[in-house]
Amino acid sequence: MQNTFIPLNIRRFQQRAQVETPDTVYWDRLAKPELLKEHNTIDYLDFSPSDPDNFVVTCSVRVQIYNLVTKLVVKNLSRFQKTAYGATFRQDGRLLAAGDEEGHVKLFDTTSRNILRLFKGHTAPVHRTFFTADKLQLASFGDDRSVRLWDVANEKVVQTYEDTHTDYIRAGAMHPQAGHMFVSGGYDGKINLYDTRAEKAVQHTLDHGAPVESMLFLPNGSIFVSAGGSQVRVWDLISGCRLLTMMSQHHKTVTCLRLGSDGKRLLSGGLDRHVKIYDVSTYKTVHTLTYPNAVVSMAVAGKDQAVVAGMVDGLVSIRRMIVDSKPSHLKKIRAERTRGHFKDLTRPTPHQEVDHTIKDRVNWSGLKTYDKQLRAFNHKRALDNAMNTQRMANHPEVLVAVITDLLHRKSLDKALTDRRDATLVRFIDFICKHVSETRFMRPLMMAASTVLEVFERRLVAYSPKLMRALERLSSAMQEEVRLTTELMRLKGAMDMLIGVSMDNGEVAHKPTYVETKTPRMQPSQAAEKYVVFVE
Structure with missing residues (x-):
């Protein structure tokens, strides 16, 4: 049976590269x-x-x-x-x-x-x-x-x-x-x-x-x-x-x-x-x-x-200023070795007879650790691997990609259940730090909503450290609501100015605004739900 597992696509969350000059x-x-x-x-x-x-x-x-x-x-x-x-x-x-x-x-x-x-x-x-x-x-x-x-x-x-x-x-x-x-x-x-x-x-x-x-x-x-x-x-x-x-x-x-x-x-x-x-x-x-x-x-x-x-x-x-001490010819040799290492070894030589050729061979050994855990449905281990301290600091898009995949599988709540307070605090702090970034906002809002659902099912008392983390999450959500409100006011003011200029014949073409309808939770809804929960 052919395995159709596809590794996580991290590039969709990476920032656009600037033009290199x-x-x-x-x-x-x-x-x-x-x-x-x-x-x-x-x-x-x-x-x-x-x-x-x-x-x-x-x-x-x-x-x-x-x-x-x-x-x-x-x-x-x-x-x-x-x-x-x-x-x-x-x-x-x-x-x-x-x-x-x-x-x-x-x-x-x-x-x-x-x-x-x-x-x-x-x-x-x-x-x-x-x-x-x-x-x-x-x-x-x-x-x-x-x-x-x-x-x-x-x-x-x-x-x-x-x-x-x-x-x-x-x-x-x-x-x-x-x-x-x-x-x-x-x-x-x-x-x-x-x-x-x-x-x-x-x-x-x-x-x-x-x-x-x-x-x-x-x-x-x-x-x-x-x-x-x-x-x-x-x-x-x-x-x-x-x-x-x-x-x-x-x-x-x-x-x-x-x-x-x-x-x-x-x-x-x-x-x-x-x-x-x-x-x-x-x-x-x-x-x-x-x-x-x-x-x-x-x-x-x-x-x-x-x-x-x-x-x-x-x-x-x-x-x-860092002085580059490595000679350029060494870089050239290293690049040639790298290209030679990835030659297509499955292609037969002219003198080699084969019955058939296996196409699109998947090299499972090349998968990342979190991909292997996701392939084996070990959701908690996949989340733990993505929450590596160094990876969270240098490559936050990896954890966001894992969170997105777990949301699609409807398994993020299970991956967060029965966790130690230190792990939950790290997860909440990550959301607070990166929720304001446009590229991460939608999945992290959904992750915040999932965190609330997990805590709603817990009947035990929370530690002071965990409560402080929840208060930080509440503040971050309220700040997003405030910013969204300000942006909507600004958009309304701009729409009014554009309308007046169109009436005066100063604008030839009316700009069009396209709204995407989605059943996912909006930032303000997640924040309101969180505020009610904390209070």
């Missing part, structure tokens, strides 16, 4: 983040040009230089009475400048931790300091709405640009080649271009449209970028500071900008917990990095060795 392959080589914890918001991050393994972290009253490999503090520059801001290295990595809340700018020797210069003149906090391209001068941008240019050698102010902005100046950038040109961005939404050689202080004034948080020049110096609000704007310096393009990939404030891949990629971090990576030739998003909290500062090591992000809660995330 060279950029996704490249940036996916960033390792899992290693975290450092500071006591306050990470104001600024910068990598040392001379020693790419060292980066400086500006946080609260401390400026600390960390080693990228050991994650230990190499130098602690704690010469601040009040909050320090924007510590940045000079192009040769030998000097480091930082502003503070008192309006001072301090210049440090990175080899000895000594204060070499103390620049006084600002009457409000100085948030950003940058060295000019010739390394001889230092620009500071303050909350007193002034920009000052300092001579590093004699500790004197060279030029002062006052009242060029009507609000705090929190962003600036120096031209990478011409030491006499730089830009400033203020919270008044204005961008000013300066040329120290000209009699007129400000050469151009541009409108970003939102408070400017960060600015930078591209390596050739002909284009500069500004970030503020939820937009990143690109300006062409050569054609009279014309707006080239505008990118609105963030849905919250963009706080920091950095260059990567030797200036071929632009990175922007924002309060939406994302870092967007753009191709500077097309200004299109090529990759996205996600972080656990709002990103307020960022730094990229040379040759993309690491991406370091500072967050609003004091976390510093370090993601180092």
Whole structure:
């Protein structure tokens, strides 16, 4: 008798694969983040040009230089009475400048931790300091709405640009080649271009449209970028500071900008917990990095060795680039061996005589353990195998596929009956964790309903641990009901807007909505049933 058992189809629950591009392959080589914890918001991050393994972290009253490999503090520059801001290295990595809340700018020797210069003149906090391209001068941008240019050698102010902005100046950038040109961005939404050689202080004034948080020049110096609000704007310096393009990939404030891949990629971090990576030739998003909290500062090591992000809660995330040490020819040999291993051995050679050929031979030894248990109708063992801790964490679609098959067999209730509380708690927690995912929602709603039916038949008292798990399930179901209600309200509002626009002749074709009728339980029904049961 022919056996018609078909293994579980896991692919139907797997997420759709993203289109693989060279950029996704490249940036996916960033390792899992290693975290450092500071006591306050990470104001600024910068990598040392001379020693790419060292980066400086500006946080609260401390400026600390960390080693990228050991994650230990190499130098602690704690010469601040009040909050320090924007510590940045000079192009040769030998000097480091930082502003503070008192309006001072301090210049440090990175080899000895000594204060070499103390620049006084600002009457409000100085948030950003940058060295000019010739390394001889230092620009500071303050909350007193002034920009000052300092001579590093004699500790004197060279030029002062006052009242060029009507609000705090929190962003600036120096031209990478011409030491006499730089830009400033203020919270008044204005961008000013300066040329120290000209009699007129400000050469151009541009409108970003939102408070400017960060600015930078591209390596050739002909284009500069500004970030503020939820937009990143690109300006062409050569054609009279014309707006080239505008990118609105963030849905919250963009706080920091950095260059990567030797200036071929632009990175922007924002309060939406994302870092967007753009191709500077097309200004299109090529990759996205996600972080656990709002990103307020960022730094990229040379040759993309690491991406370091500072967050609003004091976390510093370090993601180092993984170097592929396996030669490509070994991969090719391994692939050829794999292809040779799966050759069709049932096909006869030209000199071999056979009576008949067995087609579609099923290799039962290749079945997964849960498939073997399902084939033998051992439903509890199949569920136990799918509820492996590592498999539940890395491949939740396997357990959902087993649950779906047991629902079709009407055996899920039997597989959950006479179980220990720990097993039931793990099963309930899995439902609570994944019920909000669209791909899993329908089978997990049915599984929640089955859990209720199992508990309704039990006449024994439940343990406190199990009751807490049931309360978590109740909360998860109520949250799904609330979300469904909000989405239905939104759909109704959109339908009304579409109807009005159709009456005005603005829409040529009316969108059609197809409703699928199914006897299965809806999310709201399962949640209501559960709430009544718990109460």
